[in-house]
Amino acid sequence: MNQSYENGQSAHLEQQGVKIGRVINPKKFRNQDFDSLREINLKKKVLFEDETFPANMNSIGPKLEKEFKSSKIEWKRPKPSEYPRLVVDSISLFDIKQSKLGDCWVLSVLGALTYKEHLLKIILPLNQEFDQYYSGIFHFRFWSFGDWWDVVVDDRLPYLDGEHLSARPSTENELWPCLLEKAYAKLLGSYQNLHFGAPANAFTNFTGGLAMSFELKSDIELSDLFHMIKYATPETVMTCTTKKKDGSERNRSNSYPTLYKHQSIRRGSAPVTAIPESVHLGNGLVESHAYSIVGTAQVHFRNQLVNLIQIWNPWGYGEWMGPWNDMCPFWKEVTEAERQSLLKTREDGMFYMSFEDFVAHFFILVICSPSPDYLDWDYQPKQWYRQMFMDTWPKGIVNKNDVGQDLIFKNPQYLIQINDSDTVVKGFNVVISLMQHPANQKKFYGVWPSVAYQIIPVDSKFYNSKEKLQSSQIHNKFLSGLDNPSYNKRDLTSKFRLKPGTYLIYPYVENTEVEFSFLLQIFLKSKDCAIQLGTQQSSEVYNSRPLQANYLTVDDQQLFRKYASQESRMNVHDLQRFLNEVILKDFPCQVVFTKDSTRLILRSMDHSGAGSLAADQFSRLWRYLERFKEIFFDIDTNQCGSLNSYELRKAVEIAGRQVSRDELNHLILLFGDSENNIHFVEYLVCMLRLKAVAGLFKCFSTDGKGVYLSYEQLMKSMI
Secondary structure (H helix, E strand, O other), rough: OOOHHHHHHHHHHHOOOOOOEEEEEEEEEHHHHHHHHHHHHHHHOOOOOOOOOOHHHHHHOOHHHHHOOOOOOOEOOHHHHHHEEEOOOOOOOHHHOOOOOHHHHHHHHHHOOOOHHHHHHHOOOOOOOOOOOOEEEEEEEEEOOOEEEEEEEEEEEEEEEOEEOOOEEEOOEOHHHHHHHHHHHHHHHOOOHOOOOOHHHHHHHHHHOOEEEOOOEEEEEHHHHHHHHHHHOOOOOOEEOOOOHOOOOOOOOHHHOOOOOOOOOOOOOOOOOOHHHHHHHOOOOOOOOOOEEEEEEEEEEOEEEEEEEEEEEEOOOOOOOOOOOOOOHHHHHHHHHHHOOOOOOOOOOEEEHHHHHHHHHOOEEEEEOOHHHHHOOOOOOOEEEEEEEEEOOOOOOOOOOOOOOHHHHHOOEEEEEEOOOOOOOOOOOOOEEEEEOOHHHHHHHOOOOOOEEEEEEOHHHHHOOOOOOOOOOOOOOHHOOOOOOOOOOOOOOEEEEOOOEEEEEEEEEEEOEEEEEEEEEEEEOOOOOOOEEEOOOOOOOOOOOOOOOOOOOOOHHHHHHHOOOOOOEEHHHHHHHHHHHHHHHOOOOOOOHHHHHHHHHHHHHHHOOOEEEOHHHHHHHHHHHHHHHHHHHOOOOOOOOOHHHHHHHHHHHHHOOOOOOOHHHHHHHHHHOOOOOEEHHHHHHEEEEEEEHHHHHHHHOOOOOOOOOOOOHHHHHHH
């Protein structure tokens, strides 16, 4: 694709108001723009080297170094003499082979996606190749925590003992599996985060859909299970996993083919028979291993219709040895047309098995789709509506030993309404998915905090309430049953069949020494039937005191004359010097007011657009800064130099203002860092901008309800 066209298209999307974070206008991961970086490197005639995901052990991770007992990892770029390509001919699951990492949970998902070309094109943009625009840079798209992200990588790939560390291509010069998995490793933080995981997590990151896991032997009836698989929509993708053998502890080495002697296996090559018996369960399957489900079939066999499941092993070899395997004599008893259509006798990891054997020998089925329409059975309407809520658990909440009132009131609350028309006899009518922010794992020493959620029936009169519910408003019989287990998982998704009525949902985390963020997705059969409580005001009320009166003291005048280079006016350079020398004096953390942050502060006080401050404006600014600084130190008791969202709301309220949850999230987005914390300088800018907006509204509003501005007024206010 033409490079200038790509840039123009992105600008056009922003002009058209397409929200950033949508699949057609993804956010730039780590602020890296693929087109700009490629253009820069093409002009310089150099190959891109990604400093944010360097070719060293920081990108591999210390756990992998210990796991393989080796740090001898080489990073290699594809050589022109090898005729590298991103894609050769077309994309197929046979392009993918697992190498040394325990990343079958990722590759099984990729394998399933190769059968859904429209989905794969989303994560694998085709405007890149080893052609005249090649500069060592590639990009891929993933969904994370409510948004699509464009992730840039260079093409330096890790090798261990001469072999690919992660996914290896079946055709040596076809590199899309390796590069895509490198981009996913970057999104997750390092290659070590690819080493064992849950297919449901990869499905969510690769599609933005809802992934659910089902225990094959206990979750739902077999007839309903096969119905879900057979009648899946074109948007649905599936994987399955085996269980550890005999209930023993998981042998982590058995999740990846370490005993397999590498052979270059190309499409249509001779069968591979060197399969290590020690990693098999005796029937050809591998314990604790993820496989792709790529299809279903029905064959006529001995006057019966047999249901078959088609499955693929990401190793690229190692197949089921039981009934309906490639060499099974049963195939001789089906019709010639069925045999020609279905049977491919070769060692490529692809095989059939009967549905009954599938249920008997596999443990978990994972299904992913944009909506949970696979839970619609019989003749019920296949229509779902999703509502998403982003929120936080404030620092200091201890939920582990709390019951009743404390547990319910301290945590975020949501109400859902189930209507009579939502009633189902079979299947389910509610799905709730709780997703943790990626930063939660980093904050909690590399593991996910333990989370859960409760659903409690409440009186329908509360549905129109805006205030959080107290325990006294909930029947005692429901309070006594609050014992849902919590899980150290990124995503927690469950299905329900609820009767008509109103229900309270509250997610909670067991213990927080720091603030944790989450995304709650609620899927219902009716539209706009979920609301959040307590979004208008905080559950705590703080006594605010007004700022000091606006008058010039002798100290004000002396300080103004000291810093104002133009005698009667203070420009942005003067103000920056004042802020760094006076406001930051004795500040415990190393921070600085940049020219950009200073301009924003000046603009907050300079309503006339003069570009500088008079003495009276400076005096008011100084009082605001001193007051906001005082509030900051009162709240930042641990002197970390930043506030989380809960503390920011408290600061705003102490200053005499209220913000809704949506407004608070917007402030965090504008002024917060990657972990949703606002540092001191950004905090002051935020508080002054809030005050300026309130002043502008009061100035321009004639009725206190809204504002009508001319273009000139809007330009002066915004620019």
